Amino acid sequence: TTRTPQFLGLYGNADMFPDSASKSDVIIGVLDTGVWPESKSFDDTGLGPVPSNWKGACEAGTNFSSSICNRKLIGARYFSRGYEATLGPIDESKESKSPRDDDGHGTHTASTAGGSIVEGASLFGYANGTARGMAPRARVAVYKVCWIGGCFSSDILAAIDKAIEDNVNVLSMSLGGSISDYYRDSVAIGAFAAMEKGILVSCSAGNAGPSSFSLSNVAPWITTVGAGTLDRDFPAFVSLGNGQNYSGVSLFKGNPLPGKLLPFVYAGNASNATNGNLCMTGTLIPEKVSGKIVLCDRGMSARVLKGAVVKEAGGLGMVLANTQANGEELVADAHLLPATAVGQKSGDAIKKYLLSDANPTVTILFEGTKVGIEPSPVVAAFSSRGPNSITPEILKPDMIAPGVNILAGWSGSVGPTGLAVDTRRVGFNIISGTSMSCPHVSGLAALLKAAHPDWSPAAIKSALMTTAYVQYKGGEKLQDVATGKASTPFDHGAGHVDPVSALNPGLVYDLTIDDYLGFLCALNYTESEIKSVARRNFACDASKKYSLTDFNYPSFAVNIDTTQLASGSTVFKYTRTLTNVGSPGTYKVSISSQSPAAKISVEPAVLSFTQMYEKKTYTATFTVSSMAAGTNSFGRIEWSDEKRAVGSPVAFSWN
């Protein structure tokens, strides 16, 4: 990716991430649509031999030779038996029955996590710069599990099975399914086995935001990653005939519009279809749009497809207006015709002009790439939000990372829009989603694993979470683009990832396999359900009290049942154990709470560590007063020794 390494502080801190041999021995497994091995992001120049513990393979298949892997892309496998069993044999004229990526998504995520350094990367000149993965010296192994018809759990499970056997260190999965209990969810079950082998599993939170309870991949042994913006934008202004200008974004590159105002039409008035405003395929009347710029409303169909529909009908350009569903979130696209996306407010104002002026005119001015945009990051509207609908006691997402307008490697068999009519081919593409934020964290986890090979997946996750930031440099709280207001831990989890701080957190909240088994017991899972997840002959001890509140997670979720809330206030006690992973130090706690109805106290308030891996336990007491059901409030518990700070969000929910 370009820009995100700077945005995450990875440049100028090279000494903190020494170029050691161990760093290049970390292996990131990516389950996705495969890989385009010819991408410059998989150049292996300067890398040593393939790690001796690597047991993977480079599987041959359609348009993919087993000799195409190298010291960067050390493994490539594909899993299609489940897919073919359900949907019939793969049509090899449409997709490669091999690890080859015919979609682009897999190449993008794999290069984001562990791509090599590529100078002069851009998409049509947009987002130009030196591209690199978050762990540019890590090795990458690709497991193709997603096909045109979707990703099937029997294939996903087979890929995780192999990735564990192959000896990956980090697993990156930018996919999700419907919300289901952990023992029914193959990603959760496979991730449990991976975690047990010391593999950190990073998954995307989902793109179902900004609705509440919209998260995927919420198991506590998974690192769940939401998406935020960068400080980069691609402005393309809408200039109306009445002299008004509105800002939008675009990645269009091609023949420019004539340097004059052009006739402008609302798609809803250029169609006989009831949903004509959405510019669905075949709904525009060519006579009414030919030679004009068309305003389409967002929704129902792909944004780039709407552009193709306008172009097909003879339109010269498109203004794509957000509706309430997307608010002010702007996602840039490499449209096939001059087009720009505008937010709901601008869209409404433009429509007002369009529908009130007898001869409306417009033009679009493309401004290229702008950096230094503030505030940034802001939580992306599409990023899925908490609370956690499976286990409300575990606060999710865990963190956010860059996931909007991310440039990374792309497949050579598909254009940047992914449309069949798009015959352009690019080495890099700019796309958005929690799919893009997940591999950022996967790559950063690989960096931490290289620096601290003995850390457990839980320790690495704790380091990433507790050092994440929740304020801008000026002290203002992170914002949510969906509301334009401060975001909450249900939106950003522990905050925005800060890898430089994560490298040396001082303290971590660690978890062992026994802790996770205790967690399953606390969920009151049946013996059979636990055995399905944990793959062992394990039964919960009937004499033991298993508690979700004492599960050593790096964040806190306090759920208050308003029907059982005593008059006055109710007290909830949670315990946590911190492990020293730094130099000796004395840490003092600081506490903040948004609401007087949710009071926080911590005992003891000071923890002194004299030895490496020393553990200290504290109790957090939450004293909660009555509030209306549906109320949420937030707080924070932070331990600091003046040099380092380890922070945990607290979410209170009155249900």
Next chain:
Amino acid sequence: AALENSRTLNQNKRTTYIVHMAKFRMPATFQHHSHWYDSSLKSVSGSAEMLYTYDNAIHGFSTRLTPEEARLLESQPGILSVMPELKYELH
């Protein structure tokens, strides 16, 4: 008759299931767990074939079964669960 045909078709329609096995309960008569998995599957279906055998992510296998075969398999000794396959999407 059409409704009845449709019901019969649905009853005979095979879909993919992921079968979780209690590997630690494998009878001593089997030398390898894959033989035990195969035997369990054959006990409910003469024609069903395994798609994958899993060793690390879970203990078990995936296969195509009718709903009735899935129900029968679930009641076999050593079977922890028979879960219908789920579809996932890219984010």
